[in-house]
Amino acid sequence: MRSRKSAWVWLLRKEWRELLAARAWWVMVAVMGPLVGFAFVSAVRTYAEASGLNGTAMGVGEAFSPLVGIWGPTFSACELAAAFLLPFVAIRVVAGDRQSGALKLELQQAMPAMGRVGAKALVLVGGWMIALAAPAIAVVLWRWYGGSVDAPELASVVAGHVLNAALTIALAAAAASLTDHPSTAAIVTLTATVGAWVLNFIAAVHGGVWERLARYTPTAMVAEFQHGLIRLEVVLAAIALMIAGLAIAAVWIRLGVAVKRRALESAGVVAAGAIAVAACMLVTTSWDVSEARGNSFSRSDEAALAKIPGTLTIEVHLAPEDPRRIDLDHRALSKLRRVRPDVDIRYISATSIGLFEQTNEGYGEIKYALGARTVVSRSTTAEAVLEAIYEVAGVAPPGDDESVFRGHPLVARPAWAGPIFYVIWPLMVIAVAVKVKGQR
Amino acid sequence: MIERLVEGNTGWVRVAGLTKHYGAFAALQDVSFTVRRGEILGLIGPNGAGKTTLFECMAGVLPPTAGSIRVDGRILSAAERRNLLFYMPDAVAPWPSQSVGWVLDFAIGFFGGRAEQLDPIVDALALHALLREPVATLSKGQRKRVMLAFGLLMSQPLLLADEPFEGLDLRQSRDVASTLRQHASDGRTLFLSIHQISDAARICDRFVLLSDGRTCGEGTLDDLVALAQHRSASIAGRNLEEVFLALT
Numbered sequence: 001m002r003s004r005k006s007a008w009v010w011l012l013r014k015e016w017r018e019l020l021a022a023r024a025w026w027v028m029v030a031v032m033g034p035l036v037g038f039a040f041v042s043a044v045r046t047y048a049e050a051s052g053l054n055g056t057a058m059g060v061g062e063a064f065s066p067l068v069g070i071w072g073p074t075f076s077a078c079e080l081a082a083a084f085l086l087p088f089v090a091i092r093v094v095a096g097d098r099q100s101g102a103l104k105l106e107l108q109q110a111m112p113a114m115g116r117v118g119a120k121a122l123v124l125v126g127g128w129m130i131a132l133a134a135p136a137i138a139v140v141l142w143r144w145y146g147g148s149v150d151a152p153e154l155a156s157v158v159a160g161h162v163l164n165a166a167l168t169i170a171l172a173a174a175a176a177s178l179t180d181h182p183s184t185a186a187i188v189t190l191t192a193t194v195g196a197w198v199l200n201f202i203a204a205v206h207g208g209v210w211e212r213l214a215r216y217t218p219t220a221m222v223a224e225f226q227h228g229l230i231r232l233e234v235v236l237a238a239i240a241l242m243i244a245g246l247a248i249a250a251v252w253i254r255l256g257v258a259v260k261r262r263a264l265e266s267a268g269v270v271a272a273g274a275i276a277v278a279a280c281m282l283v284t285t286s287w288d289v290s291e292a293r294g295n296s297f298s299r300s301d302e303a304a305l306a307k308i309p310g311t312l313t314i315e316v317h318l319a320p321e322d323p324r325r326i327d328l329d330h331r332a333l334s335k336l337r338r339v340r341p342d343v344d345i346r347y348i349s350a351t352s353i354g355l356f357e358q359t360n361e362g363y364g365e366i367k368y369a370l371g372a373r374t375v376v377s378r379s380t381t382a383e384a385v386l387e388a389i390y391e392v393a394g395v396a397p398p399g400d401d402e403s404v405f406r407g408h409p410l411v412a413r414p415a416w417a418g419p420i421f422y423v424i425w426p427l428m429v430i431a432v433a434v435k436v437k438g439q440r
Numbered sequence: 441m442i443e444r445l446v447e448g449n450t451g452w453v454r455v456a457g458l459t460k461h462y463g464a465f466a467a468l469q470d471v472s473f474t475v476r477r478g479e480i481l482g483l484i485g486p487n488g489a490g491k492t493t494l495f496e497c498m499a500g501v502l503p504p505t506a507g508s509i510r511v512d513g514r515i516l517s518a519a520e521r522r523n524l525l526f527y528m529p530d531a532v533a534p535w536p537s538q539s540v541g542w543v544l545d546f547a548i549g550f551f552g553g554r555a556e557q558l559d560p561i562v563d564a565l566a567l568h569a570l571l572r573e574p575v576a577t578l579s580k581g582q583r584k585r586v587m588l589a590f591g592l593l594m595s596q597p598l599l600l601a602d603e604p605f606e607g608l609d610l611r612q613s614r615d616v617a618s619t620l621r622q623h624a625s626d627g628r629t630l631f632l633s634i635h636q637i638s639d640a641a642r643i644c645d646r647f648v649l650l651s652d653g654r655t656c657g658e659g660t661l662d663d664l665v666a667l668a669q670h671r672s673a674s675i676a677g678r679n680l681e682e683v684f685l686a687l688t
Contacts, residue, residue: 014535021537101532105502109551110522222506258517334496399448 008115015096015123016095017226022435026087030165030429032134035077037421040138043073044414051409064404064407066142067153072226074138078161081131081166087189090124090172094249095182103253105331113250117177121169121246128165131157134425140418148408151254152289153228159256160225163238164218177252180335193218205352207320216277228290235311237280244273284341292405295335300398301386302339308393310372313344315367320347324364328380335382336389368392453524453598453629458507460493460653465601467493468653471507475598480624482644483633489655491633492530495552499527526551528591530602530633530641536576540567540586543575545668553593554584561589563621580607588616598629600656605639617643641680651688 021026049071094117097103106116135158168189175188196217196353203214214220216237219413224231247269253260296302316331318325325347336343350357357363368375368388375392377384389399453475460468468490475481485491486641496502497678498509508515518522519582535543544562546555562568565585570578578586591599604620605613620643624630634640640647647664649656657667661678668675668686675682 007550007552010546013540013548014550017538018535100534100536101529102534104496104499104527104529104532105534105642106550107501108499108522108526110519165467256503258503 007109007111008119011111011116011119012123015119018092018096019089019123019127020094021163022089023110024085024089026429027069028081028089029127029134030132030426030433031085032077032081032131033421033425035080036074036134036138037417037425039077040070040074040421041414041417042143043070044142044412044417046073048411049411052411065290065294065405066148066408066411067150067157067225067226067228067290068294070138070142070147071154071157075135076162076227077158078132078135079164079219080220082128082161082165083193084166084190085173086124086128086168087125087175087193088186089175090169091182091185091189093120093124094173094176094253095179095185096254098176098180099182100223103223103255107253107255112252114247116253117173117246117250121166121173124169125166126163128162128169132161134421137420137425138417141414141420145410145415146411147410147412150291153291156225156228156230156289157363160222160228163225163235164222166242167218167238167245169223170242170249174245174252177249194440205322207347207349207352211320212281217421223431227286227294228292229295230287230289232285233283236283236307237277238275240280244269244276247273271434284337286338288338294408296338297335297382297386298398304395304398305336305339305386305389306338308389310370311342312340313346313369315346315348315365315369317348317363317365317367318390319349319357322349322354324380325354328366328385331380332382332385336385342370354421386397391414394438446679447544448579451457451499452511454510454513455498456508456510458494458497458627459505460490460497460502460596461505466505466653467485468497468504471650471655473648473655473658474566475629476623477508477629478627478648479645480630480643481649482640483631484637484640484647484680485650486688487635487687489650491650492602495527495631496529496651499525499600501527515593516556522596524596525598525600525631526591526594526596527600528602528604530606532587533575534580539572539574541571543586544571544589547593552595553590554595557593560652561592561619564571564622565589565616574656581609581612584608585612585616588619592619592623592628597627599623599633600631600633602633605634605636616658637681639682647680649684649687656687657683 038417047064050069097106139149139154162187171192172185172189175192176186177180179185181189196219199210199217200214200219201209214236221234222236223236236327248266251265251269254262268420281433283362297305314326315324318328335346337345350360354363366377366380368377368391370392373387373392373394378389379385387397444583454472455474456472458468458471459466470496471490483491493502497504497507500518509521510516511520511524520542544558544567548555548558552561555571562571565588566587567585569581570586575583575586583598584604588601588604591601604616608616617639620630620632632644634644641661646658646660648658649664657664659667661680661683664680664683664687665675668683671687675686
């Protein structure tokens with residue numbers, strides 16, 4: 001018998017060849033070009049218009065951050081592909097063995113099921129990385145136009161989409177193993193995707209625990225990475241979910257094990273995954289890798305906030321769907337949580353939209369309490385929140401110690417992007433596919 | 441290890457009380473028989489008798505409801521069973537996009553097949569012309585020969601082949617039978633599920649008769665004739681078809 005390592009290498013080679021034989025993968029790679037191209041061309045035009053109209057970036061630096069203006073929209077094409085194209089590729093690779101009868105043969109080789117599923121997942125992630133060549137071309141073009149590229153924030157965007165793809169692969173692998181037919185697996189996978197969107201919607205309406213859970217949906221995760229925010233709890237939770245998905249796939253490809261036992265093992269995996277995700281929620285480490293530091297207060301404010309003793313309590317009398325609350329969360333509280341994870345934020349509202357609470361006394365108030373001192377404010381800007389916190393803490397605001405991010409305005413035409421993404425890329429993918437097919 | 445187990449037990453592999461239920465339906469009911477080392481054992485039964493289910497339960501790709509596989513009276517673990525036997529399913533087209541040559545290399549690389557047997561098996565089954573062809577483009581008979589080659593490359597001492605003659609023409613059937621005989625004479629034990637009784641009569645040393653998920657008889661043709669006569673069935677001569685009809 002061959003060693004397990006060499007058998008696994010053979011399996012990896014087999015999975016790679018199967019991926020290259022999958023038309024679904026070639027179609028996905030080919031479609032990535034036009035998808036990315038359309039998003040990139042639109043983003044460059046909008047960015048140029050904004051840059052030209054304003055003339056200067058003074059005071060509107062964030063608007064001229066390539067992270068928000070170019071990479072966010074351009075890479076959003078990858079999110080689309082990960083939601084609607086990648087699952088079919090993953091299902092093809094995982095379910096193909098069962099459909100063709102190959103699984104009955106492969107299961108007779110003594111290899112842990114997780115090793116088999118791991119080989120498929122690894123190859124699929126590799127296939128996804130190749131598809132990411134399309135946005136990589138966009139980066140090259142952007143540089144050629146004279147645009148600024150900040151490596152850490154670009155890496156953050158790429159990492160978010162790789163993690164999202166890995167989650168999709170794990171979900172699709174689990175669905176393909178659990179179901180008897182690829183079409184059923186596709187329905188299950190898309191149901192999970194739509195379910196995540198529904199969760200986001202419920203979170204927006206009801207807030208609370210739903211809001212907390214919605215932070216771990218692929219959409220929310222990608223959005224944070226696209227803003228240059230890397231939260232360790234989200235990364236760890238995504239990895240835990242990914243491992244759980246692959247483990248469920250590994251449980252169900254073992255056709256020789258009784259269904260009852262597989263169901264029990266799956267329940268164990270789900271329970272372990274839930275515990276792992278719950279444990280991840282305790283982690284508060286995060287990094288703001290955006291050049292504009294868009295997810296952070298200024299360094300001097302962060303230092304001052306860190307020194308405030310005691311637990312700060314903030315009572316927000318705003319409904320979940322009230323735009324002021326969304327503004328407050330995005331502009332101030334999310335930044336505050338990063339520097340003071342111990343802050344106790346309570347949301348109080350009688351309804352989800354707040355429309356009929358406007359006349360209530362106290363609606364719209366934000367109460368800051370620290371020890372015996374309290375401060376009440378209605379402003380939702382970051383500056384006002386900081387001012388209220390310093391006031392309730394009885395400390396003087398620090399002076400400005402860093403220059404304002406002025407952005408990288410650029411008036412450029414998306415030259416060559418159209419021909420490259422709409423014509424050359426698809427033709428090149430088709431040519432390579434034909435050549436690879438011919439060589440086999 | 442398996443060589444030792446089999447050698448030390450004069451080639452006896454015992455399948456005992458194998459049962460498989462799908463809800464209320466019993467596909468196999470208390471199926472028991474023995475496999476002797478170096479023999480070609482034929483599994484004969486009508487459509488729906490449970491032949492494929494029996495093979496899949498033995499190979500561990502389908503969970504049996506009850507029963508065991510024993511060597512030396514000892515129940516085999518899953519790992520030991522994997523080292524003892526290899527099962528070639530019927531009507532499969534595994535890795536359809538890959539060439540026949542690559543599939544046979546995969547059999548050696550991934551499954552630990554016998555590399556030194558590759559050329560002789562390819563010659564014996566006339567696969568040279570097919571080596572560059574993708575599995576998906578093969579005819580039923582060609583695919584069957586490729587799958588047989590795959591199974592014969594395996595190093596396990598016991599090969600279970602489901603319908604090895606299905607889709608083959610007369611000449612190919614004879615060639616395949618000759619190749620299987622050759623491998624049996626080299627010490628390989630073959631357990632073949634055969635739908636066509638004439639094919640089974642031509643190649644098998646002993647038979648297991650299966651009907652409605654139960655074993656109806658086991659032994660050589662003479663044993664089965666005696667069994668049929670014992671059950672008061674009148675049989676015209678030593679004809680496996682007659683015996684089969686009498687016992688099932």
